[in-house]
Amino acid sequence: MALRDVREQLFDAADRILLGSGPEALTSRAVTDTAGCAKGVLHRHFTDFDAFLADYVLDRVHRMDTAPLQAGAGTVTGNVAAFLAELFGSVAVAIVALVTFRDGLRARLRDTWPAGVPVLTQGAVALADYLEDERAHGRVAAVADATVLGAVLIGTGHLLYADRTGSPPTPDELRRTVEAIIPA
Template sequence: MPTGVAIRDAREQLFDAAERVLLRDGPNALTSRAVTTEAGCAKGVLHRHFADFDAFLAELVLDRIARIDHQAASLRESAGTGTVAGNLTGALTALFGSVAVAIVALITFRDDLRARLRRSRPTGVPVLTEATAMIASYLTAERELGRIAADADVDTLAPTLIGAGHLLFADRKGTPPEAGAVHRVVTTVIAGVMR
């Protein structure tokens, strides 16, 4: 892109470009050059908005975590409606059908990024930790409504569901699992606590 041409919402444009590169080519291919080429802008645009590439990647991860926070609010609001298994199936499919699996691979792949994220998120794997909190919050709401057992251990169920969902969706190049497969895993995990 020629110098002096304004880019609207450059951060979001760069984030979206990084997401496309990450989904298409994986964490090895995610470079500042690949991102700016995908975004159709000069490399300097990225460095004008971020101190360095790891700062950009950290902001990308934090932006995607904010999306999980919005999804968490919607999931909590769905407590008491539909079925518990249906709500969880939809939440896991939306979460892992997005860029979340690729973001986890990116965090695992880049030591500097992981170290930078540890400053504000000292435990767990970013994205998976927030996703687990989302599921635990929802299950807590359903337990309060009496739709799952009063003694349901949501702190065990939530990471179990996240781990199982992650494994179902982990193959970046393969075909995503069908909704029925996700639903079977969910119903199996929560079978012992359903009312």
């Protein structure tokens, strides 16, 4: 079978496995079977499975949707809550567990990512940038530390969504949580 975009096909297969079965089910065989290709295909494109996983995690981080974070539009609380729901409603929670679960992946990511779990640190940076912009618009308190708030919001969001098998927070619960964190 000719594969047009092998990397994307393999990455999409990893998404489906993580969302359906969790990080413990993510193996090279599971990825290639789900992608509908031979196991050798993965190893022709990546030096080993941890190299595949590192590229996969970084690809998903770079695709992070920051669309809800438009300064001056909507409400700050609504925008942040929408961003958190989008981020943690995606494969991000499973990626956090995957990075935590695999020592080799964490070591490989340290070669290109400065610190933390890429999905979480990039989310915190996106939130901090957004809150800084909103502060410039006068919609966030002048005394607010956008960097700290971004980290607190990401950490809190992760705690709210961490149990993949439980119910996620309702939109109202998420909105109330965001309101309690961001100073008016």
